[in-house]
Amino acid sequence: MEGDDLAAVLVTDLLNIRYLTGFTGSNAALIVSASDSPGNEDNTVVCTDGRYVTQIGEQVPDLRAVIDRSSASYLLRSDVTPTSAAVGFESHVVTVDQHRAWTALDNAPNLVRAPGLVEELRMVKDEHEVALLRDACRAADDAFAILIERGAVAEGRTERQVARELEALMVEAGADGISFETIVAAGANSAVPHHRPTDAVLADGDFVKFDFGALVGGYHSDMTRTVVIGTPQDWQRDLYALVLRSQTAGREALAPGVSTAAVDAASRSVIEDAGYGEYFLHGLGHGVGLEIHEAPGIAKASTGTLLSGAAVTVEPGVYFSGRGGVRIEDTLIVREGGPELLTMTTKELVLV
DSSP states (O other), X not given: OTTTTOSEEEEOOHHXXXXXXXXXXXXXXXXXXXXXXXXXXXXXXXXXXXXXXXXXXXXXXXXXXXXXXXXXXXXXXXXXXXXXXXXXXXXXXXXXXHHHHHHTSTTOOEEEEOTTHHHHHHTBOOHHHHHHHHHHHHHHHHHHHHHHHTTOXXXXXXXXXXXXXXXXXXXXXXXXXXXXXXXXXXXXXXGSTTOOOOSOBOOTTOEEEEEEOEEETTEEOOEEEEEESSSOOHHHHHHHHHHHHHHHHHHHHOOTTOBHXXXXXXXXXXXXXXXXXXXXXXXXXXXXXXXSSEEEEESTTOOSBOOTTBEEEEOOEEEETTTEEEEOBEEEEOOTTSOEEOOOSOOSOEEO
């Protein structure tokens, strides 16, 4: 904020408010003052409506809280926001109509675009956040292990049945919920990167691709595994081995200071050298945390470098339309000396 000559920043994205304050209500705004210092946050104020009087007192006991349903507008027209200096706002999430309404307020401050300030902080996870991510990954690992052990991935069952069972198992394993709608894609559907489960029936010889995650304390895990029903054909073994080599190369490339594009290239080049580059249809990975997809992005055209403490996925895939595909994905923490692997499910080809 000081570097951008901002006197304050108005935060309206609810996940960013949760990250900065701990408040989890559905209506809030926050003014963060550049003049405050640790232990002296007198000019930083959070606002919500009357539904959350008790909740904000419990979750945010260390900040001044005010109650008004208009939240952001109230803070901008009140004495807590400086009117003679630049006030940043989250232009990447604020609508045109919201901005017009704010600038029309009496004594409105000088609003200046300040996108992504909190997201930059969120890229690096502290140890409390990493612990929640570990728990989320553990719930997904445990649920998948039970699904395989009980023989739930079997001929005659539908993608939708298997997906719903896996989601229930994640909650039983300690998750608060699921990170996103679980992907179960069998046979030719496994060649669709983000296939939604249908009533398609699992059959002998199918690849079955699982992409799923668990939610713990607001933090998301993300993993993908591909299994085979029955005995795999040679092309399936070869394709799986290729994607595993690519995934290994991507994981090994993770290190602080390495460009995200270079990490993508390390993994992608394995598939390209084998002649299948055109079948790798997406970026290598993404950040995870309070959102299932957040910074940093890891792809051919991504910019920036990895920071120590970033939580990311590595998920190469090769997809043969009408035939089948393989993706293997882990969640990891970027560390000095090598990444910390949070997804513990085996990456060997599992036959069910």
